[in-house]
Amino acid sequence: MPYSFELNGETVTVDVPGDAPLLWVLRDTLGVTGPKYGCGVGVCRACTSHLDGGAFQPCTVPVADCAGRRVTTIEGLADGDTLHPVQQAWIDEDVAQCGYCQPGQIMAAVALLADHPHPTDADIDAIENVCRCGTYVRIRRAIHRAAGG
């Protein structure tokens, strides 16, 4: 049956089974490939996006649970050509290596900063997203930079 939700500021409607994980609906039905598959069970968090502004893992959430709600992926973070301050901090700190986990890392960081505008290192330690290239020290610096200090 059709499900409608807001995706990166626009309403979309998809006709897929309600139990289909949102990750595959985003990637294969809607062609939104910023959220990455890394484990499918919500552990690696490479697909981290926002549901009504909070971080979530689309690989573990069925599309039916998103009906009528607001989904933001990495593609919806910038304002046109103007990067979100966290994206800019990521470039300024040259965080990425392979880049595969970074959309998820950025979305996790944006959500963290919404709850903790000036996060401590202990707050940042709570981020569980895996970065197999081991860029954690630069992720930490970029979050502090985006927080304005």
Added chain:
Amino acid sequence: MAGQGITRRQLLGYALGAPTLAVAVRLAGAVAEPEAAGAQVAEILDFSDALTLAALPTQHLLVVEVTAANRVVVRLPRAEVGQGITTAVAQIVAEEVDARLDDVDVVLEDARPALVFNQLTGGSNSVHALYGPLRLAASGIRARLVTAAAQWWRAPAGTLVTRATAVVHPDGRTATFGELSAAAAAVGLPAVAPVPKDPDDFAVVGRPTTRIDARDIVTGRARYTQDLAVPGALPCVVARPPTLGGGVRSLDAAGARAWPGVVAVTRIPTGVAVVAQTFDQALAARDALVVDWGPGPSASLSDADVRSRLAAATPPFLPPPGSVSVERSFDFAFVPHAPMEVLNCVADVRADRAELWLASKSPIVAAQTVALTLGLPVDRVTVHVVRGGGSFGRRLFFDPAVEAALVSQAVGRPIRLLWTRADDMRHGRLRPASRHRARATHLLGQVLSYEHRMASVALDGSHGLGELLSAVGVEALGGVGPAMFHLGQLDLYNLGAQARSLREVDLAFPTGSWRSVFSGQVRTVDEVMVDEVARSLRRDPVAFRRARLRSSRLRAVLDRVAAAGSWGRSLPAGTAQGVGLHEEYKSVVAFLVELDARDRARPRVTRAVAAVDVGRAINPLGLEAQMQGALTDALSVILRAGVHIDGGAVRESSYTDFRYARMRDTPVEVEVHVMPPTGDPGGAGELGVPAAGAAVANAWARATGAPPLAFPIVP
């Protein structure tokens, strides 16, 4: 357009200078007695030399071109898996042609069999092999652009300068490279010498530079294989046996075929492939397969069996005559590569041709293997190299390409094959488990000898490396494993008579080189032993090293970390500093770490300082990133990350149980000191892992009072 022809002519003279034969002859003498002389081999010819020599005969095929749209395009026959090679190559070329960095595009070259051994990404070798040839190619192009401008303006070529992707006349007129490209392509003999710059004049090479693809990455626009829009490519997953290398005894696919969206179910040698309209349908249908699996060839082996087989291959040393001896044995577990982007491939196989997309570090061998598997001529197989989400050695193997090609052929449709994370953990390749026995002897304060015997589950090098090593004449070293061992290991210290040996044990596990190959284990053992000998002699580990280091470059990086890291500062009980050094790939590095081991189950490296000398850093910011990432790898596999084998199966299945470091396991601060240039650029990608691992292991020994003898330390 200044194209391929110019580059070819320009580089021919360079390629003809290859000293392959002379080096191979000298090497043959040195390896006559590998046990005794093995450690010295790398001083004559190391793994970097071998890879660079193998690439040399085809360097004239490198393509650097200037388009009418004013883009400088490099077709790079290497993989980009996060190591930053595209940024470094863009810097090298921008420097020599005097282009703006933003005007340089680095495109990953499709598999190109004519390149033979010059399209393999490994051994931290890309910059070492490509630096000279790229500079020659780029300076040749610059000379032709200047000549074309001189002809156009009727000005003496020597009065013209190049900057910002343009040629500039003394009166201020400018012509972009794009405007000149067609005329430059027709230039025969350039009017200015096509000579690379003096490194003292470098402005782009050596400048800390953010990744050229950073904006694509942070906006989600960077495309990995599964993000490509290949028309009609259907999702595909594979049911795999519970044990490594197991096979299908019988299959009932009726339930799976009846699942909504399922297009096909087909058997392939590695399992049962399910093709469906969506990945969630394919995954659900895979769960509906009823398969009777036969056991794999190592189904009778668990960790204890592997360890005892390896222990049997590291016999004890003879008793030392009249000296003090320090002897230890060490075990290292299997470690998966577990790149963030799981293995995957898109394949479109037709009756007379095949087209594949994947992140491959050995695309020529991948294309050849796919051709052989499908029964197609190799020139009918196209392999597009796509940016990869990490590799750590894993993407030297192209298992998903063969699987995807077979499925696409069987189904008659293009398909997108994806390994799940559990597939990757349980069937991916592994850094071979190893056992080490090491002994140092000393008498009256003098170290008399150091011996290190390593036994390793055999390393699989069947991705073209064996052929490459034969081509440069190092087959005398033995198989791929022994060759890489002897080409990689150097004596860092004066420790009397030294010997290092590797014995490979053939057990049926899928292995593969893992960032730094044997060095991560070998150097950890060597450096822990150095600390143990220093302790036995009641010497400070840094002072002891300093007195015995064989190279001034190593002394310089050790001194730097000791000073910057405040070696010897007082720390609470249960926490300690440790140091480790490594030399390989023409580069040297030292790490000093501080480890908090008060929670023995979750120790944390709280601070790290590295000093690195790669000869010449192309991109100091990228080099720093490689040292930071290497530290994360090293602290993970030394402290908590490895896998267990139960009856021929890998126990772990995701990042829940494969305990790769998270943010809270890593230091808040990692300080990387890039040393001033000491020569031409060496390698960096793998360099940091052995030294950082050794530093963590030594910090553990000093924090807990006992050296770690099994890795990962937390079982």
